[in-house]
Amino acid sequence: MQRRVEDQVLQRLVEISGRENVLSAGPAIEDYSHDMADYEGMPAVVVKPRSEQEVAEIVGLAHEAGLPILARGAGSSLTGAAVLQGSIVLDMRAMAKVIKVDTVNWYVQVQPGISLEDLNTELKASGFFFPPDPASSYICTVGGAIAEGSGGLTCVRYGTMKDWVMSLRVVLANGKVSRFGEPLAKNRAGYDLVHLFVGSEGTLGVITEACLKIIPLPTVKTRRFLVTFGDWESTGEVIRRLRSSKILPYLFEFLDRDNIQALNERLGMSLEEAEATLLVDVEEGEVEPATAIFRDCGANKITLAKDEDEAESFYQARAMAYLAVKSMASGVQVEDVSVPIDRLGEYLRFVKEVATRHGIRIPVNGHAGDGNVHPTILYDKVDERSGAAAKLAYEELCRKAIAMGGSVTAEHGVGVQKVRFLREQFLAHEGEEALRLMKEVKKVFDPDGVMNPGKYVEAA
Numbered sequence: 207m208q209r210r211v212e213d214q215v216l217q218r219l220v221e222i223s224g225r226e227n228v229l230s231a232g233p234a235i236e237d238y239s240h241d242m243a244d245y246e247g248m249p250a251v252v253v254k255p256r257s258e259q260e261v262a263e264i265v266g267l268a269h270e271a272g273l274p275i276l277a278r279g280a281g282s283s284l285t286g287a288a289v290l291q292g293s294i295v296l297d298m299r300a301m302a303k304v305i306k307v308d309t310v311n312w313y314v315q316v317q318p319g320i321s322l323e324d325l326n327t328e329l330k331a332s333g334f335f336f337p338p339d340p341a342s343s344y345i346c347t348v349g350g351a352i353a354e355g356s357g358g359l360t361c362v363r364y365g366t367m368k369d370w371v372m373s374l375r376v377v378l379a380n381g382k383v384s385r386f387g388e389p390l391a392k393n394r395a396g397y398d399l400v401h402l403f404v405g406s407e408g409t410l411g412v413i414t415e416a417c418l419k420i421i422p423l424p425t426v427k428t429r430r431f432l433v434t435f436g437d438w439e440s441t442g443e444v445i446r447r448l449r450s451s452k453i454l455p456y457l458f459e460f461l462d463r464d465n466i467q468a469l470n471e472r473l474g475m476s477l478e479e480a481e482a483t484l485l486v487d488v489e490e491g492e493v494e495p496a497t498a499i500f501r502d503c504g505a506n507k508i509t510l511a512k513d514e515d516e517a518e519s520f521y522q523a524r525a526m527a528y529l530a531v532k533s534m535a536s537g538v539q540v541e542d543v544s545v546p547i548d549r550l551g552e553y554l555r556f557v558k559e560v561a562t563r564h565g566i567r568i569p570v571n572g573h574a575g576d577g578n579v580h581p582t583i584l585y586d587k588v589d590e591r592s593g594a595a596a597k598l599a600y601e602e603l604c605r606k607a608i609a610m611g612g613s614v615t616a617e618h619g620v621g622v623q624k625v626r627f628l629r630e631q632f633l634a635h636e637g638e639e640a641l642r643l644m645k646e647v648k649k650v651f652d653p654d655g656v657m658n659p660g661k662y663v664e665a666a
């Protein structure tokens with residue numbers, strides 16, 4: 207049900223952002239009522255600000271009117287973080303300028319609404335790039351990726367968003383603007399509010415600008431492998447052997463048979479179907495030792511991409527896997543746990559055991575080099591038994607990760623999806639006081655609870 211905002215508030219929003227940038231009804235607003243994992247929440251009104259000044263005025267107005275605010279990028283979140291019933295949604299994508307590319311100090315000053323792919327297209331002209339690469343890079347925004355502390359396919363080599371944000375401009379819950387940090391290689395003035403905002407899921411304020419580290423495009427030539435195995439133990443062994451041989455891949459991803467089948471059936475790909483498939487990028491000089499490791503570990507088939515087109519097609523298989531798998535069932539819950547890298551094989555076996563025990567399908571893919579697993583729990587939305595089995599499976603998968611010293615979220619964040627297990631994780635890992643302090647931090651930044659309320663730390 208859509209909550210209406212007072213006519214007076216609507217009128218003020220139109221004065222601030224212009225009639226064409228305020229959506230208060232109809233199909234256009236429905237686009238904002240779900241995220242890409244189908245969490246739902248109908249906004250009261252959607253505004254598309256074009257400047258920081260507008261954002262500040264809108265947040266100030268929401269503060270006065272006591273209305274909740276949700277900053278939103280592409281809405282590609284998978285945890286319910288990007289939907290909020292009855293809220294003023296700020297669609298940040300009209301603020302998408304690259305303000306400055308500094309090729310001496312190696313940073314880019316950018317507005318939050320640009321997609322990571324468009325950012326990299328602009329940076330390429332200067333011979334630079336911004337490495338973090340979620341599989342959603344083609345749509346997800348700088349602001350959304352910072353607020354989610356996103357990871358992705360290149361983290362094994364380059365780390366996640368937290369490693370690349372130097373400074374921010376933000377609009378706080380009271381409508382005031384502040385700058386956090388400077389684009390300096392070294393700077394340790396005060397508490398690190400920049401990194402408090404990385405992964406804050408829109409609950410502390412609205413990011414209106416960022417300075418992000420950039421680095422020159424790699425000159426070293428890399429090659430891409432697609433390698434299949436008959437079991438998960440072998441892939442676990444590949445991980446151990448590559449790491450102990452000090453080979454640090456540029457990309458190190460895995461997919462199970464269900465993912466490959468979904469890609470073949472749903473997206474017309476023609477990939478070899480095997481129990482486990484690895485996608486690995488290494489430097490040219492490491493091709494031989496890596497091939498020897500794959501062979502020693504019992505690889506069924508080792509394919510070295512012959513050219514860039516084939517390498518790109520392998521990459522697309524991994525990037526499109528979630529969408530292919532999602533189309534296989536009416537109910538889908540994508541998980542995002544991380545476990546110690548050397549215990550990845552053990553966790554993957556557990557996922558399969560859980561699926562068998564509950565009689566449901568749980569295709570699994572993820573980032574092998576980071577110990578980051580994405581089991582995708584499939585169920586039938588209209589079949590209560592199937593829904594109940596999915597819920598039990600989800601709980602077991604989270605609890606197992608916690609018990610292994612892992613985390614219930616590696617990169618997708620908490621939103622509403624993981625609130626309960628966020629709490630369980632803190633309690634199990636001696637983090638009770640940490641959670642209490644985080645709740646206090648939320649109150650300091652947002653005493654009236656208007657910034658994406660009822661989620662994440664506040665709700666845990």
Ligand SMILES: Cc1cc2nc3c(=O)[nH]c(=O)nc-3n(C[C@H](O)[C@H](O)[C@H](O)COP(=O)(O)OP(=O)(O)OC[C@H]3O[C@@H](n4cnc5c(N)ncnc54)[C@H](O)[C@@H]3O)c2cc1C
Pocket residue numbers: 241242276277278279280281282283284287288298318339340341342345346347348349350351352353354355356357358359406407408409411412413414525528529617618658
């Ligand atoms: C096919 C697919 C693949 C994916 N692959 C990955 C992956 O490999 N790695 C990964 O980490 N994630 C992945 N994701 C999840 C998601 O794409 C990322 O979390 C992404 O960074 C979210 O960006 P967005 O612009 O869509 O943000 P949204 O979904 O719009 O918002 C996400 C959160 O950020 C907040 N937010 C957005 N903009 C701002 C702002 N300007 N200021 C303050 N808060 C803001 C929102 O309030 C919300 O809490 C994937 C999703 C899909 C659909």
